[in-house]
Amino acid sequence: MSAQEQTDPHRWRVFNATKRAPGGPPPQLPEPPPWRRFRGSPDQPPPPDDEEAALRRLGLGDATPQLDADEIDTINAALLLRRPLLITGPPGVGKSTLAYLISRELGLGRVLEWNIVSRTTLRDGLYTHDAIGRAQSIAAWQAGLRDAEAPANAGGAADETPQGPVSVKDEVLNRQRPPSLGEFVTLGALGTALLPYDRPRVLLIDELDKSDIDLPNDLLHVLENGSYEIPELVRDAADTARVHISDPGRHAVVSGGRVECHEFPIVVITSNGEREFPAAFRRRCLPLEMRTPSREQLLAIVEGHLRARPQAAEELVDLFVQRVQAGGTHSLDQLLNAAQLTTVGAFQVDGDGRKLVEMLLRDLAKGR
Structure with a gap:
């Protein structure tokens, strides 16, 4: 084992959970x-x-x-x-x-x-294969052929080419092929x-x-x-x-x-x-x-999605963590929704908005 490999045991990784796009050529x-x-x-x-x-x-x-x-x-x-x-x-x-x-x-x-x-x-x-759409398209194509043949059947003459006469139907076929399956x-x-x-x-x-x-x-x-x-x-x-x-x-x-x-x-x-x-x-x-993120991770996620850390973010995260640790079923979406509300006007977590926050952070396993 080389000295570099001894000092960097993770050198074999291609993914490091950095969340950053490659700055140069993407890794192979x-x-x-x-x-x-x-x-x-x-x-x-x-x-x-x-x-x-x-x-x-x-x-x-x-x-x-x-x-x-x-x-x-x-x-x-x-x-x-x-x-x-x-x-x-x-x-x-x-x-x-x-x-x-x-x-x-x-x-x-x-x-x-x-x-x-x-x-x-x-x-x-x-x-998926749109069989009905294909059948309708073929029917429309065939109807177009019949409409093109009608003048010829009524006495129209076929055009002449060096290779011989060309019917109206042949002209239509040359211009409009049947719809392909693909x-x-x-x-x-x-x-x-x-x-x-x-x-x-x-x-x-x-x-x-x-x-x-x-x-x-x-x-x-x-x-x-x-x-x-x-x-x-x-x-x-x-x-x-x-x-x-x-x-x-x-x-x-x-x-x-x-x-x-x-x-x-x-x-x-x-x-x-x-x-x-x-x-x-x-x-x-x-x-x-995968496990529920830590308190610090949750705060960083809230800040990342809202592009700022709301004043009540720590209180909401603590409440969310308490409920998860109590055995409830909760989603990160619930935390983000509650945090978003605190950025609107004078909404207060500890004021009239407490009941709404309780509803947003409800236990999903209880069915309501």
Whole structure:
């Protein structure tokens, strides 16, 4: 071991929870393990930035989620091994914020979000096919052909070319091709993340524990192989299709109906711990449990989001911490809402506003 490595045991990290964007060229990840290398090509253009979404999640200050050295090491291990990160913890402690933290520090652009509900299926995350829209578009195209043929059938003559007569229908076909299948296919957040990129995309799969019981198992094949097929495009006669993707206004070309990544995406999966996941799913993820931030961290988060520290911030944070320590279920959003009110006019926490503050900081586990 070199002297530099002995003095800096964390030199292997690529992520340090700094909350700062790279000042120069973004850091590069080391080569993936041989069993996590993929062959997707050609690479897509770099994704766009979405600084507004990052500001909503991270605020303007330097406060970060409560991450100790071991937790930062776990995140780096997931990055280097190209494995999903499974984050558990109570609601509102900043689990989903971590995806934005990683994206900003590594300069990876817009975070792709897949929000899970009880009806969500794997296909929802991969792609959607607007079959009804395509049928309507084809019907309109066919109606246009019939309208163009009507004058010819009424006695119109066909035009002459050096190769022979050209019918009105042929002219319409040359000018207006039938709508392509790809126009009605849109890749979801997971499907877009698995497109080939030179640098990995960041994918947030939020609240997976709210899904149908089969979804974690359905994800296994895709997360292991870094690829998937779109059956509608596989059956299509065209070799390639230009499809919509989850980035606004952007498209991608899919060959043979199959998508395979080049760099495996950075997958951040959050869970509120409402249920256990299958062992086969858990062994493919690296686990990370997040805790409620400390008092100092909470004050910094309030200051970062409100761009100032309200006069009543310490009192509100102390009240919030007391309620969390008493075993209640609380979210950081509640604290930020209460702190925001103290910046409006003459609102006083200890005055007439006390009842409203009590309501904002209520125990979420009690159902009201």
